[in-house]
Amino acid sequence: MGETGDKVSNKTMDKWGEVEYAENVFVNILSRLPVKLLLACKSVCKHWRQVISSQAFIDLQLLWSKKHPVYIVYPFMNLVMELNLIDNGEITKRLTFPYFSNLCPLTIVCSVDGLLCLINHTWKEDSGKIVEDKTDLQIRICNPATRNALLLPKGSPSGETPSIGVAFGPRTNEYKIFRFFCAKRISHAGHQSRGSRRQCEVYSSSTGFWSVIGRAPHYPMRSSHSPMGSTNHVFANGMLYWFIASDTDDKIPGLILTVDMEQNFGTIDLPLEVTEHSYLVSLEGRLSLVVVYDEDETVNIWVLEDENEWELKCSVNVPFPNNECTEFVGAREQEIFFVTSNYYYIYDLDRMSWSELNLPSISEKSYPVAFAYTESLLSCGGRVGLEI
Structure with a gap:
């Protein structure tokens, strides 16, 4: 038995x-x-x-x-978000994401793990007319592959257009959004005073609401190539990074502002001289700096090896003339994606070579952006959020 x-x-x-x-x-x-x-x-x-x-x-x-990332390019803002997926220099797929009703134009500020962060101004009544409210932003997280989107709760009132940055981790599908805003002072009589103070608040996908951190040590530099003055920021190696404007010229970076997931702020010095056409990107998880020198028709690519220790990865001539305005720079693995007034170029750091993308169907540009992208099933609301 x-x-x-x-x-x-x-x-x-x-x-x-x-x-x-x-x-x-x-x-x-x-x-x-x-x-x-x-x-x-x-x-x-x-x-x-x-x-x-x-x-x-x-x-x-x-x-x-994530082993096969592509580029997602949004070249022109119109009534339907036309997103182009590009791999090996060709458009492999087009995605359309219809606008939500009664929205101002949407712009994409980042792409992580198949989720996009979108921002737009809201509407307000002014002298009997409906106009854009330049002091507020609506923030959405969307997944173009699943066609789902989440509208975040309204943040604190601001005296000017807020600036944001999106951080992911430590677990998959968890994120925080840092929002810098100008809080107006209230006088004893209950009236708003002319003075204002810049503060920061953070939205967490694990809680679903905003919490004010307090006074911001610095304010992110605004981009001149965005309709909403959105900031060039990047998330790499568990940290968020923005440019801080120079004391002498608000169009040129002077420092880099940092914040970690525990909401600790700091700054990093920039290497040598930078220009108005400077961009922060992530190369294989490391903070990198791309600086285009129009007069010399060159580009310097730096990688942050350690705190305040920059390594010059390369300095090369650009294939486009100096009268071409660099409108956006993105990155994927060991590639840098350049969007200029009339061209699309990729610089391969491993091969040390340029390639021009022949994309006539998306030649028209209006505040173009290009990010690394990978399809996912991630929820827009994080692990515990609800999509709307």
């Missing part, structure tokens, strides 16, 4: 091992499918829906997808 029972038990364990192995193979194969197919697969049966909807599967799908 004992031997028979042991044989039955062993066979049962073997069968269960086969089931587990088959399930792992199934999940592994499924996780490599495009998001559009995965959304369709959710309707096959209840089991498939449960697998695809689980956080473990969402994390696994992102892991595979």
Whole structure:
């Protein structure tokens, strides 16, 4: 009896091992499918829906997808967001994301793990007319692959257009948004005074609301190439970075402002002389600085090796003339994506070579942006948020 029972038990364990192995193979194969197919697969049966909807599967799908990032380019703001996915110098896919009703033009400020952060001004009544309210921003997190979006709660009242930065981590699909605003002082009589003070507040996807940090030690520098004066910021190695304007010229960076996930602020010196056409990017998770020198028709690419220790990665001639305005710079792995007035170029740091992208179908530009992008199933509201 004992031997028979042991044989039955062993066979049962073997069968269960086969089931587990088959399930792992199934999940592994499924996780490599495009998001559009995965959304369709959710309707096959209840089991498939449960697998695809689980956080473990969402994390696994992102892991595979991040091994093959592409560029997402938004060249021209119009009534429908026309997003172009570019890989190997060609448009591989076009995504459209219809505007929400009654919105001012949307602009993209960052792209992380398949989620985009969008901002736009709100509307207000002024002298009987409906105009843009330049002192406020609506902030949305959207996933163009799943076509879901989340409108964040309204932040604190501001006397001028706020500036933001988006940080992700420490776990997948957790994020914080830092918002710099100008809080108006209130006099004892209850009236707003002319003076104002710049503060910072943070929105956390884990709580779903804003909390005021307090007075900001510095205010991020505004970009002259954005309709809303949005700031060039980048998240790398667990830190958020913005430019701080120079004391002598508000169009040229003077320092770099930093903040970590525990909301500790600091600054980093810039290497040598920079120009108005300076950009912060992330190269394989490291903070990098791209500086275009129009007169010399050169570009310097720096990488931050240690605190306040910059390494000049390369200094090369640009393939475009100095009368071409550099409108945006993005990065993917060891590539730098340049958007100029009339051209699109990629500089490959490994090969030390330039390539021009022939993209006539998106030649028209209006405040263009280009970011590294990877499809994902991530929720716009984070692990515990609700999408609307």
